[in-house]
Amino acid sequence: MGEDVRYFKRIDVDWRDRRLIVNLYMQQRAVVKVLQEHSEESEFGRGVRQGCCLSPLLFTLYAEAMMLEAMEGVDEGIKVGGKLLQDVRFADDQGMVADTENGLQKIMERLSATAEEYRMKINIKKTKVMRVSKSGGGRVSIMLEGKEVEQVRNFKYLGSTLSDDGRRDKEIKIRTALAKEAFSKRKESLTKRFSRRVKKKLVKTLVWTTLLYGCETWTLRKDEIRRLEAMEMWLWRRMEKISYTERVTNEEVLRRVGEERQLLNLIRNRKKNWIGHILRGDEIVNEVIE
Numbered sequence: 001m002g003e004d005v006r007y008f009k010r011i012d013v014d015w016r017d018r019r020l021i022v023n024l025y026m027q028q029r030a031v032v033k034v035l036q037e038h039s040e041e042s043e044f045g046r047g048v049r050q051g052c053c054l055s056p057l058l059f060t061l062y063a064e065a066m067m068l069e070a071m072e073g074v075d076e077g078i079k080v081g082g083k084l085l086q087d088v089r090f091a092d093d094q095g096m097v098a099d100t101e102n103g104l105q106k107i108m109e110r111l112s113a114t115a116e117e118y119r120m121k122i123n124i125k126k127t128k129v130m131r132v133s134k135s136g137g138g139r140v141s142i143m144l145e146g147k148e149v150e151q152v153r154n155f156k157y158l159g160s161t162l163s164d165d166g167r168r169d170k171e172i173k174i175r176t177a178l179a180k181e182a183f184s185k186r187k188e189s190l191t192k193r194f195s196r197r198v199k200k201k202l203v204k205t206l207v208w209t210t211l212l213y214g215c216e217t218w219t220l221r222k223d224e225i226r227r228l229e230a231m232e233m234w235l236w237r238r239m240e241k242i243s244y245t246e247r248v249t250n251e252e253v254l255r256r257v258g259e260e261r262q263l264l265n266l267i268r269n270r271k272k273n274w275i276g277h278i279l280r281g282d283e284i285v286n287e288v289i290e
Helices: 002-011 015-025 055-070 101-117 169-185 187-193 196-211 222-240 250-257 263-289
Strands: 028-030 042-044 078-080 083-085 087-090 093-096 154-157 160-163
Touching: 002 015, 002 055, 055 087, 055 101, 093 101, 160 169, 169 187, 169 196, 169 222, 187 196, 187 222, 196 222, 222 250, 222 263
Parallel strands: none
Antiparallel strands: 028 042, 078 083, 087 093, 154 160
16 A cells, blocks of 8 residues: 555645555454454455445546556547547546557557556456447457457447447437336336326436436437337327327327427437537636646
């Protein structure tokens, strides 16, 4: 821990805080209680503590220091808005990006070497590589420690499924299936127990949130739009227990429910809000840099 704390200097952690962290984590002793019996005392030599409210922050700071050092002087990556993007990070999920296979190989080699200096190791079994292009597919060979990283066509990141063709049709299909499952789990409440006004609120609160997770990044084509519109009507028909064999039009279903088609408008509004949030964030970052 003492050696690890020195890396916090790179991100300007005050020396008093560094000393406090060392005193808090070094030479801690603990026992394990089973029923009424206690084990012998054991001393923790290194690492953060599970259940400690400070540990996640320390890990994030440590990982940030490692990434800053690993990417220092590296000019590989992709240009987004005139800025070089090399990685997408959230907690311990790291996504490295580059516009060429050779560039990604250099980034991974640099990251692997720096991780060893920080006494960390990249888990090759959990590491995947994906080539993203409009046509999809294409062979990419990235090597780590003499082993080739597995290439995939789909990858799940922060709950969303990314595809190598850049489309979101598979993600929307998965979200649709999850939304139907969420409706089925609460079928009794959503079809019988409450008034129509309450049931509509439950649908929008419990089912729509599952369906629209991550919709701010969706690129919608005609097929996806039709699928979402069909899903919206499926929910209202199930809520009102209207079978398709009854040949009730969508307009009549909406009239009975007292709603208009609004799912797509909600997605568009979320996309606008998200874009605004990103632009405001860029403005704040530029002001800080200046």
